[in-house]
Amino acid sequence: MKKIALFPGSFDPFTKGHADVVRRGRKIFDEIIISIGFNQNKHKREFDIDLMIQKIEDAFSDDPGIKVITYNELTAHLAQKYKAHFLLRGLRNTTDFEYENSIAQINSHIFENLETVFLITSPEYAYISSSIVREIYKYGQNIEDFIPYKL
Ligand code: ADP
Secondary structure, three states: OOOEEEEEEOOOOOOHHHHHHHHHHOOOOOEEEEEEEOOOOOOOOOOOHHHHHHHHHHHOOOOOOEEEEEEOOOHHHHHHHOOOOEEEEEEOOHHHHHHHHHHHHHHHHHOOOOEEEEEEOOHHHOOOOHHHHHHHHHOOOOOOOOOOOOO
16 A cells, blocks of 8 residues: 655745655655645744745655645644545654654544654754744845755
8 A cells, every 4th residue: 555644834934854854754655745734813924835835846846756735624634635644744852752742642543543753853954943944034034055945
């Protein structure tokens, strides 16, 4: 059976850290669906969602095993819909771990047999977070060192 994983996140913006997780994840999974979650009521994005889809697709245009979608529902329901039995997530530090731990348990409760697979961040990207990239972008700093595409 084809191994399909969702890689869920806000990706505001998608960074080199995310790209690294996806490339490495492809050694494990036949297909990775990068799933950009959005909730208009919750928070306003800094990076337009359609632009982000296009940039991520361009960054992975060499790999037909990578898809990009957006969603506004529970991640576990989305996984069910796509027959994805795996969630892919990156782990940078203990803060990520604390959060991911309970999310993973809730998700496998909602959709039985949904396994969350964690990849430890590559050290060269460990310091990159979307929130910091967003922050420096707002103040006019060039962010090209942190993203795997040209804006
Ligand atoms: P969320 O809003 O769900 O936290 P993010 O877009 O911030 O989503 O991140 C999506 C996933 O990518 C998370 O699992 C996060 O831990 C992981 N991630 C973010 N930055 C990095 C990085 N630099 N290296 C490895 N994984 C990362």
